[in-house]
Amino acid sequence: xxxxxxxxxxxxxxxxxxxxxxxxxxxxxxxxxxxxxxxxxxxxxxxxxxxxxxxxxxxxxxxxxxxxxxxxxxxxxxxxxxxxxxxxxxxxxxxxxxxxxxxxxxxxxxxxxxxxxxxxxxxxxxxxxxxxxxxxxxxxxxxxxxxxxxxxxxxxxxxxxxxxxxxxxxxxxxxxxxxxxxxxxxxxxxxxxxxxxxxxxxxxxxxxxxxxxxxxxxxxxxxxxxxxxxxxxxxxxxxxxxxxxxxxxxxxxxxxxxxxxxxxxxxxxxxxxxxxxxxxxxxxxxxxxxxxxxxxxxxxxxxxxxxxxxxxxxx
Amino acid sequence: xxxxxxxxxxxxxxxxxxxxxxxxxxxxxxxxxxxxxxxxxxxxxxxxxxxxxxxxxxxxxxxxxxxxxxxxxxxxxxxxxxxxxxxxxxxxxxxxxxxxxxxxxxxxxxxxxxxxxxxxxxxxxxxxxxxxxxxxxxxxxxxxxxxxxxxxxxxxxxxxxxxxxxxxxxxxxxxxxxxxxxxxxxxxxxxxxxxxxxxxxxxxxxxxxxxxxxxxxxxxxxxxxxxxxxxxxxxxxxxxxxxxxxxxxxxxxxxxxxxxxxxxxxxxxxxxxxxxxxxxxxxxxxxxxxxxxxxxxxxxxxxxxxxxxxxxxxx
Numbered sequence: 089x090x091x092x093x094x095x096x097x098x099x100x101x102x103x104x105x106x107x108x109x110x111x112x113x114x115x116x117x118x119x120x121x122x123x124x125x126x127x128x129x130x131x132x133x134x135x136x137x138x139x140x141x142x143x144x145x146x147x148x149x150x151x152x153x154x155x156x157x158x159x160x161x162x163x164x165x166x167x168x169x170x171x172x173x174x175x176x177x178x179x180x181x182x183x184x185x186x187x188x189x190x191x192x193x194x195x196x197x198x199x200x201x202x203x204x205x206x207x208x209x210x211x212x213x214x215x216x217x218x219x220x221x222x223x224x225x226x227x228x229x230x231x232x233x234x235x236x237x238x239x240x241x242x243x244x245x246x247x248x249x250x251x252x253x254x255x256x257x258x259x260x261x262x263x264x265x266x267x268x269x270x271x272x273x274x275x276x277x278x279x280x281x282x283x284x285x286x287x288x289x290x291x292x293x294x295x296x297x298x299x300x301x302x303x304x305x306x307x308x309x310x311x312x313x314x315x316x317x318x319x320x321x322x323x324x325x326x327x328x329x330x331x332x333x334x335x336x337x338x339x340x341x342x343x344x345x346x347x348x349x350x351x352x353x354x355x356x357x358x359x360x361x362x363x364x365x366x367x368x369x370x371x372x373x374x375x376x377x378x379x380x381x382x383x384x385x386x387x388x389x390x391x392x393x394x395x396x397x398x399x400x401x402x403x
Numbered sequence: 404x405x406x407x408x409x410x411x412x413x414x415x416x417x418x419x420x421x422x423x424x425x426x427x428x429x430x431x432x433x434x435x436x437x438x439x440x441x442x443x444x445x446x447x448x449x450x451x452x453x454x455x456x457x458x459x460x461x462x463x464x465x466x467x468x469x470x471x472x473x474x475x476x477x478x479x480x481x482x483x484x485x486x487x488x489x490x491x492x493x494x495x496x497x498x499x500x501x502x503x504x505x506x507x508x509x510x511x512x513x514x515x516x517x518x519x520x521x522x523x524x525x526x527x528x529x530x531x532x533x534x535x536x537x538x539x540x541x542x543x544x545x546x547x548x549x550x551x552x553x554x555x556x557x558x559x560x561x562x563x564x565x566x567x568x569x570x571x572x573x574x575x576x577x578x579x580x581x582x583x584x585x586x587x588x589x590x591x592x593x594x595x596x597x598x599x600x601x602x603x604x605x606x607x608x609x610x611x612x613x614x615x616x617x618x619x620x621x622x623x624x625x626x627x628x629x630x631x632x633x634x635x636x637x638x639x640x641x642x643x644x645x646x647x648x649x650x651x652x653x654x655x656x657x658x659x660x661x662x663x664x665x666x667x668x669x670x671x672x673x674x675x676x677x678x679x680x681x682x683x684x685x686x687x688x689x690x691x692x693x694x695x696x697x698x699x700x701x702x703x704x705x706x707x708x709x710x711x712x713x714x715x716x717x718x
Contacts (some may be wrong), residue, residue, distance in 0.1 A: 196526030
């Protein structure tokens with residue numbers, strides 16, 4: 089994965105002087121690079137990892153970075169991956185534009201594929217990411233958000249980009265429809281699982297070990313799976329207290345809510361859901377002839393399962 | 404031009420429920436549609452106006468709308484084209500996402516062209532628009548901004564999209580390199596002239612007749628051509644007073660500045676520059692065999708000259 093880091097580092101050079109530094113800073117954060125990794129692994133799992141897979145890997149990561157840049161504006165987050173966010177450094181105005189340029193640059197790179205279907209799918213995924221964010225923003229502080237709607241939101245917001253990294257990674261090797269569809273499902277399931285995991289960490293994790301501002305979901309009224317499950321299972325008396333904690337004028341009572349998540353076993357239910365999705369992702373791989381890269385895809389699921397916070401690590 | 408309005412009106416339907424209404428509102432404003440008009444006129448000037456010209460017209464207008472949506476966030480503008488801005492209605496967070504979706508949607512539509520060069524040029528233009536905005540934002544309240552740098556900014560911010568509408572309108576008809584280049588120059592020159600005109604109107608115009616919040620450039624520290632010319636020509640004593648007016652802690656003293664623009668004849672100099680650019684735009688058309696659409700391109704220059712505020716209309 090050295091090459092993707094180098095590529096990301098060099099992206100600033102494609103821009104006007106005066107724009108370069110912002111792009112380089114935005115691309116310089118040390119992410120997990122899960123989406124590029126998926127593009128590479130799927131390339132190896134379905135044939136060869138070509139220069140087009142590298143282009144795909146770069147594009148999906150740039151779209152992800154662009155969405156984070158804009159996300160941090162909306163959340164008012166000041167730290168991400170142990171560095172100040174762009175909005176913290178340069179304000180919201182410039183940061184909106186940095187995100188725009190990253191999106192447009194990613195879609196410009198996508199025009200390099202010989203098949204215009206590729207760039208269309210990538211644009212679709214970018215629209216998915218933004219639409220998911222939008223629906224989530226729209227439903228902030230909505231204690232009546234259904235699980236179905238919530239899953240649709242994270243499918244778009246996170247699943248779509250994971251799915252397109254896998255789908256197009258397979259298409260670049262002219263994989264059969266069956267194999268391509270299976271890998272797309274793998275990407276989608278693992279993407280949704282990863283988002284659930286990220287949401288649990290935001291609620292429960294330890295800021296010092298994560299390198300970004302936590303608890304912003306609750307404060308910003310983004311009610312994620314554990315909260316929604318808690319709302320659903322609560323008695324009417326508990327619901328009343330919970331609404332008070334979540335919608336309190338003077339800010340969310342986070343400790344009270346987290347306490348309840350443990351008391352009612354809701355956190356455990358969310359973990360079960362994450363594991364179910366990982367199982368479904370792995371099941372989709374059964375169709376793919378085994379090689380070391382397919383093993384790598386299984387390995388990614390295993391790695392993500394390892395990130396699931398356990399009660400011990402939290403309390 | 405009925406068709407472009409219908410097309411714009413229908414764009415919401417391409418999105419997830421819950422996203423549609425925002426896109427429809429953003430596309431529903433009554434703009435001048437200069438960029439789509441250029442795409443159509445160039446189509447007719449170089450051959451036929453095809454359905455691909457309609458697609459091009461739609462794409463350039465969507466990119467323009469997206470940039471305005473984000474621009475209004477940065478300027479804190481509350482009214483545009485006689486309606487509340489999106490940020491005034493729904494806040495900055497949702498508005499960032501509406502702009503993102505419009506950009507990505509435009510670039511998705513661009514993948515429909517059979518030649519991927521087309522979509523690449525469109526992505527380049529989108530990056531140009533955002534980079535120009537960024538450089539301008541970066542240089543806010545900079546009394547040392549050079550004319551050269553300022554022209555580079557508006558070339559990117561406004562010229563690039565006008566230019567690409569013309570260039571690709573010609574390319575879609577397989578025009579010669581010479582004709583394509585001439586039309587690209589026409590678009591670039593008329594785009595820059597239009598931006599200068601818009602900047603003058605922001606400084607001097609009458610809010611009631613324009614339908615948007617005016618004077619935001621000065622308040623936001625965007626020093627446009629008249630201001631830069633004024634700074635350049637002022638004596639050191641006048642410069643000192645001017646810096647005080649422009650950089651005042653309690654806000655810009657707009658009346659004082661506008662008064663000086665008249666007193667020193669700087670406003671006249673800006674008008675001369677606009678007319679020069681229109682002349683250059685028209686000169687680029689001399690190469691193109693005359694027909695009614697070429698006449699239409701000349702007519703557009705004439706129309707824009709008619710928008711230039713005269714002393715009489717201002718004072």
